[in-house]
Amino acid sequence: MLELITFSLLNGIVYGLLLFMLSSGLTLIFGMMGVLNFAHASMFMLGAYFSYQLGRWIGFWPALVIAPLLCGLVGAGIERYGLRHVHKSGHVAEILFTFGLAYLIEELVTMVWGRNAVANSVPQAIDFPLFQLFDSNFPAYKGLMMAISVAMFVFLYLALKRTRIGLIIQAALTHPQMVGALGHDVPGVFVLVFAVGSALAGLAGVIGGFMLLTQPTLAHAVGPIVFVVVVVGGLGSLSGALIASMLIGILQTFAVAVDYSMLDLFRALGIAVTRATPLYDFYSIKVATAAPIVPYLLLVLMLIVRPRGLLGKRDV
Amino acid sequence: MSDGSIVTMPSSASTAAASRWAHKYRAWLAVAVVLLILPHVPGMNTDFGRSLLSQMGIAAVFALSFNVLFGQTGLLSFGHAVYFGLGGYAAIHFLRAINHGLPIPVPLVPLAGAAGGLLFGILFGSVTTRRAGTIFALISLGVGELVYAATFMLPGYFGGEEGITASRTRAPHLFGLDFGSQLEVYYVIASWALVAAFLMHAFMRTPVGRMCNAVRDNPERAAFVGYNTQHVRFVAFAVAGLFAGLAGGLHAINYEIVAADAVSALRSGTVLMMAYIGGAGHFAGPIIGAVTLTWLQVSLSGYTPAWLLYLGLFFIVIILFAPGGLAGLIMMHAPIVRTKAFRGVLRAYAIAFVPAIVMGIGAALLIEMSYRLSTQPELGTTMRLFWVRMDAATPWAWIAAVLLLVVGFQISRRTWRYVAAAWTRASDEARTRTSAAGTP
Numbered sequence: 001m002l003e004l005i006t007f008s009l010l011n012g013i014v015y016g017l018l019l020f021m022l023s024s025g026l027t028l029i030f031g032m033m034g035v036l037n038f039a040h041a042s043m044f045m046l047g048a049y050f051s052y053q054l055g056r057w058i059g060f061w062p063a064l065v066i067a068p069l070l071c072g073l074v075g076a077g078i079e080r081y082g083l084r085h086v087h088k089s090g091h092v093a094e095i096l097f098t099f100g101l102a103y104l105i106e107e108l109v110t111m112v113w114g115r116n117a118v119a120n121s122v123p124q125a126i127d128f129p130l131f132q133l134f135d136s137n138f139p140a141y142k143g144l145m146m147a148i149s150v151a152m153f154v155f156l157y158l159a160l161k162r163t164r165i166g167l168i169i170q171a172a173l174t175h176p177q178m179v180g181a182l183g184h185d186v187p188g189v190f191v192l193v194f195a196v197g198s199a200l201a202g203l204a205g206v207i208g209g210f211m212l213l214t215q216p217t218l219a220h221a222v223g224p225i226v227f228v229v230v231v232v233g234g235l236g237s238l239s240g241a242l243i244a245s246m247l248i249g250i251l252q253t254f255a256v257a258v259d260y261s262m263l264d265l266f267r268a269l270g271i272a273v274t275r276a277t278p279l280y281d282f283y284s285i286k287v288a289t290a291a292p293i294v295p296y297l298l299l300v301l302m303l304i305v306r307p308r309g310l311l312g313k314r315d316v
Numbered sequence: 317m318s319d320g321s322i323v324t325m326p327s328s329a330s331t332a333a334a335s336r337w338a339h340k341y342r343a344w345l346a347v348a349v350v351l352l353i354l355p356h357v358p359g360m361n362t363d364f365g366r367s368l369l370s371q372m373g374i375a376a377v378f379a380l381s382f383n384v385l386f387g388q389t390g391l392l393s394f395g396h397a398v399y400f401g402l403g404g405y406a407a408i409h410f411l412r413a414i415n416h417g418l419p420i421p422v423p424l425v426p427l428a429g430a431a432g433g434l435l436f437g438i439l440f441g442s443v444t445t446r447r448a449g450t451i452f453a454l455i456s457l458g459v460g461e462l463v464y465a466a467t468f469m470l471p472g473y474f475g476g477e478e479g480i481t482a483s484r485t486r487a488p489h490l491f492g493l494d495f496g497s498q499l500e501v502y503y504v505i506a507s508w509a510l511v512a513a514f515l516m517h518a519f520m521r522t523p524v525g526r527m528c529n530a531v532r533d534n535p536e537r538a539a540f541v542g543y544n545t546q547h548v549r550f551v552a553f554a555v556a557g558l559f560a561g562l563a564g565g566l567h568a569i570n571y572e573i574v575a576a577d578a579v580s581a582l583r584s585g586t587v588l589m590m591a592y593i594g595g596a597g598h599f600a601g602p603i604i605g606a607v608t609l610t611w612l613q614v615s616l617s618g619y620t621p622a623w624l625l626y627l628g629l630f631f632i633v634i635i636l637f638a639p640g641g642l643a644g645l646i647m648m649h650a651p652i653v654r655t656k657a658f659r660g661v662l663r664a665y666a667i668a669f670v671p672a673i674v675m676g677i678g679a680a681l682l683i684e685m686s687y688r689l690s691t692q693p694e695l696g697t698t699m700r701l702f703w704v705r706m707d708a709a710t711p712w713a714w715i716a717a718v719l720l721l722v723v724g725f726q727i728s729r730r731t732w733r734y735v736a737a738a739w740t741r742a743s744d745e746a747r748t749r750t751s752a753a754g755t756p
Contacts, residue, residue, distance in 0.1 A: 036450055089639045092392055100631040107625035114690040224461050231454055281472040293465040299458040304443060307451050
């Protein structure tokens with residue numbers, strides 16, 4: 001039992017930190033520009049593919065640096081040459097633009113790397129056991145991922161709270177017009193935020209690529225969960241995103257490990273339930289089977305009860 | 317819906333009232349006549365053509381129902397397929413009950429779908445319409461993912477991956493119709509599509525339909541006037557759910573199977589694209605979008621594995637350059653079509669068309685060759701593109717494609733000047749005309 005709890009907790013934290021890497025960039029983009037960036041998970045996927053390709057050409061460590069930079073460049077291009085022009089047509093057009101972009105990137109990736117998953121396995125440089133726990137090895141790449149994620153949080157936190165550009169970004173989160181009126185280059189800040197957000201997603205993709213399957217449907221697989229993190233955490237709140245990622249990561253890993261259903265609860269309470277009872281199918285769903293819907297349940301409940309999220313300062 | 321030129325009016329003139337009625341609804345009568353003869357038009361009078369028309373009809377109802385939310389009420393939904401799919405499941409279970417002896421004719425099955433869509437529209441809508449804007453979009457996304465995941469958790473009702481099947485032929489035969497042929501199915505779908513379109517158009521003109529527009533444009537003012545904006549959104553949502561469910565019911569009859577893909581995010585995304593590409597600002601826009609996209613889907617997917625890429629590009633181009641959609645593009649020409657300078661506009665279009673086509677061919681060559689190399693290597697590298705044999709393994713094919721693309725783009729950029737100039741002349745002429753007509 002102790003082993004199960006320890007492992008679920010550890011895996012939950014690993015998964016949660018991966019989610020945080022994925023969503024930290026989006027919380028800035030979404031919080032600041034109000035753009036529900038559907039292409040954010042596509043940047044994550046591009047990061048995974050870039051690192052796979054670069055890893056084959058020049059090795060893993062250079063790829064870890066170059067792939068996110070490429071993603072940042074792509075992100076800056078998207079903002080400068082696409083999103084900015086759509087901006088005048090309103091928020092809906094912006095959302096739809098990124099939605100179409102996500103579609104397009106999925107197909108472009110298919111065009112270049114094919115429809116099947118590429119063999120993006122863990123590089124040898126980080127494929128060794130870091131330490132042993134209950135006779136199981138904890139792999140080094142998970143350790144690296146956790147380290148990068150924590151470093152990302154510290155870097156972003158300090159950059160936002162302690163630097164001048166962070167101050168402007170913080171101000172632009174709540175009062176974009178005022179910041180613009182004070183003479184700051186708000187569109188330039190937007191490009192910067194979009195590029196940094198995309199680069200962070202790309203970095204997450206480099207690490208996440210070999211933990212998940214690197215295939216064209218990767219973006220769609222992780223995309224909706226990223227929104228859940230951002231909304232539950234609160235708009236533009238980095239700490240909120242961290243808490244929400246951990247919450248979702250741990251909740252989901254624990255749910256997978258629970259092999260009980262509502263039937264067991266009824267039985268424990270002494271209520272007789274048979275196949276003839278209405279909604280029997282519904283009661284017999286095991287918690288483990290229901291694990292994939294936990295984040296979405298959380299999203300819907302949060303939006304209804306508290307649309308500003310855990311630590312958000314204003315509504316979505 | 318404004319085109320009524322091909323109407324054959326029943327001008328027996330027995331009563332003036334009948335003639336007035338026919339005049340009032342002439343556009344609808346024209347559409348009915350077109351729908352009636354369409355499956356017999358050469359080219360469409362095959363099983364394939366009729367199946368395509370049936371798919372278009374289903375898509376049109378679905379896209380119109382989406383636009384009740386999006387265009388009319390300003391609610392952007394990323395989970396509209398939920399009501400399509402759940403309506404479809406309700407209909408397919410109803411059809412199964414008919415197979416087991418329920419004495420109801422098949423053409424009424426879509427009503428079960430509509431009831432299912434309405435039920436879930438009310439159920440989910442009562443919660444999701446509490447907010448508008450981005451929050452609504454996010455909630456709809458969450459609900460969509462929830463329901464999609466739930467279809468795999470409740471295999472007893474949803475049938476998992478394989479879905480639920482039923483037969484439309486094992487049913488009581490009304491007037492000797494057994495729905496074995498695609499033509500009979502087409503007429504069921506066309507009739508329901510016409511009725512649904514008429515009802516949605518009518519809903520748009522009811523007071524509550526007008527209030528939907530007010531809530532879309534200025535919710536604060538609508539609230540100050542004394543309307544409950546949440547209630548208005550809820551009504552629109554329930555109506556949209558009803559018609560989405562109806563479309564799902566038509567889907568159930570047409571395919572005799574409903575599976576989890578009916579509620580998937582992909583379907584929600586497709587209907588969004590249909591409505592937006594067609595033009596959400598006009599009633600007929602979603603119909604144009606549904607017809608165009610269904611046609612593209614069926615025809616392009618037979619020729620190229622890259623058709624989703626073309627669809628994505630098309631969508632992005634529409635968002636960037638024609639936010640009003642295809643209907644918006646058509647309506648844009650309405651004021652200038654009668655001017656003298658309009659011929660100049662057409663000539664500019666013709667000039668601009670040539671380099672644009674060259675550019676498009678270059679892009680298509682690049683896309684097709686890349687797709688062949690990365691997704692179908694087993695077919696080899698030689699391929700026929702635009703009636704020309706080429707080998708994607710040689711650099712010449714790629715150089716030619718890039719040349720076409722670059723040269724086409726450079727010339728295309730220059731031709732836009734002519735189009736813009738011709739447009740300015742035409743709209744100036746139209747403006748002087750209207751002002752001349754306006755002054756007594």
